[in-house]
């Protein structure tokens with residue numbers, strides 16, 4: 001069974017009012033356990049709306065979201081849905097709830113009624129996953145942006161989700177913070193086999209995923225392996241998106257007549273294609 005299944009999903013804000021906005025229309029895709037998906041799209045294309053629908057924070061206007069086969073509208077099983085799909089948002093400051101880091105991380109599992117000994121183990125494990133174990137008794141306030149976001153990720157990990165959704169979780173961070181968070185995500189994927197859906201503005205981050213889904217005005221316009229999706233420079237541009245730098249360089253070189261072969265999204269691939277020219 002797919003861990004997530006989105007079927008003909010439509011979401012309308014302020015339905016039947018003057019300021020009605022159709023944020024998503026006819027969106028369908030399935031996610032297998034363990035996939036690493038980058039969700040991309042211009043501002044206002046519906047990415048955050050989709051993130052909120054994936055764990056039942058909002059309900060579809062029509063269509064459905066199934067989490068391990070459970071509709072997110074099934075109020076009797078909403079805890080199961082919420083503990084399967086964890087969402088990390090953009091601003092870590094809005095996600096901190098306590099003044100001591102371990103309390104902050106315990107908050108999620110406490111709300112799900114997890115027993116104290118198990119919460120204790122989860123706090124340890126979650127901090128270990130994000131590489132912040134020595135900060136357990138500390139306060140979040142003095143941390144760097146990247147460290148705060150890693151604590152926010154640990155808070156979501158503590159509910160033991162099988163799917164981690166990150167909504168532009170690196171957007172507010174400096175380059176070092178971005179790298180810390182990306183490395184953390186990869187470590188969690190490797191160690192725990194977790195399914196990751198990463199919403200990002202940065203093509204270089206999307207290039208680390210296996211599959212790319214692009215939204216344009218609330219509709220899916222691309223759903224392909226990352227290399228294919230991100231090497232099509234002109235198509236991405238038509239949706240207001242950038243390709244990774246090596247893909248753009250390859251595109252410009254080809255336009256100038258260099259017959260580079262293959263789908264190029266990394267510096268390594270660009271280098272190899274250039275070598276093959278002789």
Ligand code: ADP
Nearest residue numbers: 013021023041042043044045046047048049050
């Ligand atoms: P993205 O995350 O891709 O930037 P959003 O999902 O935030 O896109 O927004 C999709 C569309 O829905 C946009 O047109 C946005 O203005 C609109 N929208 C988002 N949140 C609300 C809201 N709370 N009320 C009304 N419209 C909203």
Ligand code: MG
Nearest residue numbers: 047048049167
């Ligand atoms: Mg958004």
